[in-house]
Amino acid sequence: MQDLFELQLQRLIESVPQILGAVFTIVVLVFAGQFVSNGIEKVLGKRKTKAIKQTRLIKRLIRWGFSLIGIVIALNLLGLSQVAASFLAAGGVMAVVLGFAFREIGENLLAGLFLSFSRSFDVGDIIESNGIRGKVKRIEIREVHIRTAEGCDIFIPSAIIYKNPLHNFTRDGLRRGRFTIGIDYGDDPQNARELLLSTVQNNENTLKQPAPTVQISGFNPGYIELEVLFWVNTFSESADLIDVRSQLMKACHQALAVNGYTFSSNVTTAIDMLPVDVNVNS
Template identity: 30%
Template sequence: MNPLLDRIQTSLLDLVGQFIQLLPGVVLGLVLVLVTWYAAKVAQRVVGKMSQRLVPSRSLQLLAVQVARIGTWVLGIVIAAVVAFPDLRLGDIIGLLGLGSVAIGFAFQDIFKNFLAGILLLIEEPFRLGDQVVMSDYEGTVEGIKIRSTQLRTYTGELVEIPNSIVFTNPVRVLTAFRSRRTDFEIGVDYTTPLPLAKQTFLDVVNRTDGVLNSPEPEVDVVGFGDSSIDFKVRYWTTPQIAEVRRIKSQVAMALKAACDDAGISIPYPIRTVHMFDQTEFNESDRLTNSNSVGHREENPQDGNSQRAVQ
């Protein structure tokens, strides 16, 4: 029993001795991790200022900052591991990362997919920060493009984070990609209205409205004959921001109504006529009996003038 206790005691002393030997390296490794945290912030700040001077694209500036932060962390952790464990060589770390990359890839495939999609979005720039876009079922302003997701602020003031893989593999409508944006406004007039008069009236209204662009020029077209009106479509161009589109559309609607009133142009609405009767005074069996007695008459063989049945 004593030899066993001696062996356990010796093993514990060896472990304590090895821990004491490794303690300075472990402490130094932790210090290096803290230094890496500070260095990552400094690297972000320095790279951010340099990219603002050298790179005009805001998306590429964000990409450079994120690459600098991630690269600093990877380098710092590798150095801290080598310092904390002197027997661990750089080749061993690279080999360990290579063996673990397969398992990590399967476990975090969605994260890596979003990461790569985010990098491609930042490089290709299908849209930029501040653009108003439609992504999936959401519409709003692009607030940020991160490595994992794209941040969208809706017009109602809500923040939506959409995974980059979804953004990259699905259609995206960029509403502010160009300098102008067209709005189609539908309006109907009475069938007795002279169409040239209505068309010229609508054109004059749109051309006078503040905010409507002169180029491309506004258009007014007859698009169809409805149940109660002849339908027009007024097309005009404005700046692409949604606030301007909504404001000018409201002004155009009010101006068109006022112009129609001044010109005597009627804007009709559907009319329906409803006939009502008292169900209690209506008897189907009596009506059928009366119609049979009136509609069918038998011929009298003794009467020289035979009568024809009325159908």
């Protein structure tokens, strides 16, 4: 027993350099992972991204990756190459099994991770994807939370947004509004166009470039239809598209009314029926 103990002690003493090297390797790579992850956080912070949870996930993945490399190198330094290979093989098999079991979850996580790097939209943008339109309230790794104009909160899986075309209505700050108005066939449509265009241009919330336009959009049975097109800057707090559209509709209605134009709703074919005396006595 004493000889066996001394033999094991001797082996332990001889293995001290390998053990210290393995511990040193793990510690160095753990600190390296922490350093790299902090650097990534600073880089993402300079881009003024609002995806805080995405940044935390990226940092965590980097730290885990460096720690895994450190463990594998440490096992090889201790002469446990077979254990390291088995460890990697078991991890690979587990990853495959979990990948099949949670394919949709993994797909959404990867899509969310890719969206974190190629941000085609951000919180506050108005987007549409897969027929769903709304304002982005929150961006998570697995899903994107948007709120529709009807007040409905919708959580779209990241994979759907990543795989389908994405419409961003507020990315460059420009958004176009439109509305139509009808005038009588007896009115001059060209003068009406000029009057409406001047009214739109006088609104302080509409942009000069791109310039607003007024065009004849159709000849309906009872009236000529004019279409008003204008642009607003969505980055301006006072230039809400719905409010500006309402302001312009009211101003255009007043301008046409003051200048004596007949609206389509005022056009009528009613005939005044006058009393007629009929003598039935022959």
